[in-house]
Amino acid sequence: MLILALATQAQTADEVEKRIANLPAAERAYERFRFWFTQLPPDQQRGPDNQDRYRTYLKQRGFADAEVDSQLKLIEEQGQRSEIARWHQILPAERPAFNTNPNAFLVQMAKGRKPGTALDVGMGQGRNTIWLAQQGWDTTGFDPAEKAVALARENAAKLSVRIHTEIKGSEDFDFGERHWDLILVSYVSLRGDEAKLMRALKPGGVVIVEGFHRDATKGRSIGSGVVFDTGELVKLFSGLRVVRYEEPVGKPDFGSGTMRVVRYCGERVAE
Numbered sequence: 001m002l003i004l005a006l007a008t009q010a011q012t013a014d015e016v017e018k019r020i021a022n023l024p025a026a027e028r029a030y031e032r033f034r035f036w037f038t039q040l041p042p043d044q045q046r047g048p049d050n051q052d053r054y055r056t057y058l059k060q061r062g063f064a065d066a067e068v069d070s071q072l073k074l075i076e077e078q079g080q081r082s083e084i085a086r087w088h089q090i091l092p093a094e095r096p097a098f099n100t101n102p103n104a105f106l107v108q109m110a111k112g113r114k115p116g117t118a119l120d121v122g123m124g125q126g127r128n129t130i131w132l133a134q135q136g137w138d139t140t141g142f143d144p145a146e147k148a149v150a151l152a153r154e155n156a157a158k159l160s161v162r163i164h165t166e167i168k169g170s171e172d173f174d175f176g177e178r179h180w181d182l183i184l185v186s187y188v189s190l191r192g193d194e195a196k197l198m199r200a201l202k203p204g205g206v207v208i209v210e211g212f213h214r215d216a217t218k219g220r221s222i223g224s225g226v227v228f229d230t231g232e233l234v235k236l237f238s239g240l241r242v243v244r245y246e247e248p249v250g251k252p253d254f255g256s257g258t259m260r261v262v263r264y265c266g267e268r269v270a271e
């Protein structure tokens with residue numbers, strides 16, 4: 001699922017409060033939490049006691065106990081909805097603030113591979129899904145943002161390209177077992193799904209991942225789901241053979257300027 005993925009310039013808590021002042025209560029609660037979460041050190045982002053930490057943060061910001069309880073409830077109920085609403089604005093925009101061409105690393109890794117079944121996790125408006133289908137892959141993409149999926153279907157139809165789509169998040173999508181020859185996870189959260197992804201690969205199939213390196217978070221806010229430490233992807237997919245792994249400085253598909261990214265391609269060894 002697309003979770004906290006965009007890179008934004010660093011802001012202070014007071015600047016965030018000014019920015020969100022006119023939003024509905026649920027969106028304010030989520031944006032406030034989003035800012036706080038992306039400022040946490042990596043080890044704390046993955047910790048089990050974030051709710052207690054956030055409660056402490058809100059109290060330090062002057063929220064009364066009842067207000068804190070209300071904030072936590074709104075986040076739980078509205079968080080995913082707010083994140084989807086964010087991508088509804090970003091992905092179908094007339095002037096997209098992201099790369100609308102296929103991911104360059106995907107293009108490199110798919111070159112020379114015999115087309116088979118491909119899955120685009122968090123497909124967005126379908127730039128990679130459509131490209132894979134144009135290369136002869138039997139391609140499926142899913143995303144919880146229905147407007148983005150609708151745009152992908154529209155673009156595919158204009159190009160006379162056949163793709164399969166589902167409006168779902170990764171928690172609801174059926175990855176199957178030994179089903180895919182290629183799985184793409186491009187600037188999408190994958191932690192917790194790595195075992196599912198490896199099982200879903202056919203022998204000889206590959207997982208292709210691109211995201212931000214931890215270094216990219218210096219001076220900007222990036223959602224933790226798409227940020228990886230040095231060598232982390234190799235460890236997460238330890239059951240796969242590393243085809244290629246790199247951590248270059250370059251222009252990411254999301255965010256402005258240049259920053260350090262991570263790129264991984266791993267193959268399920270034929271049995």
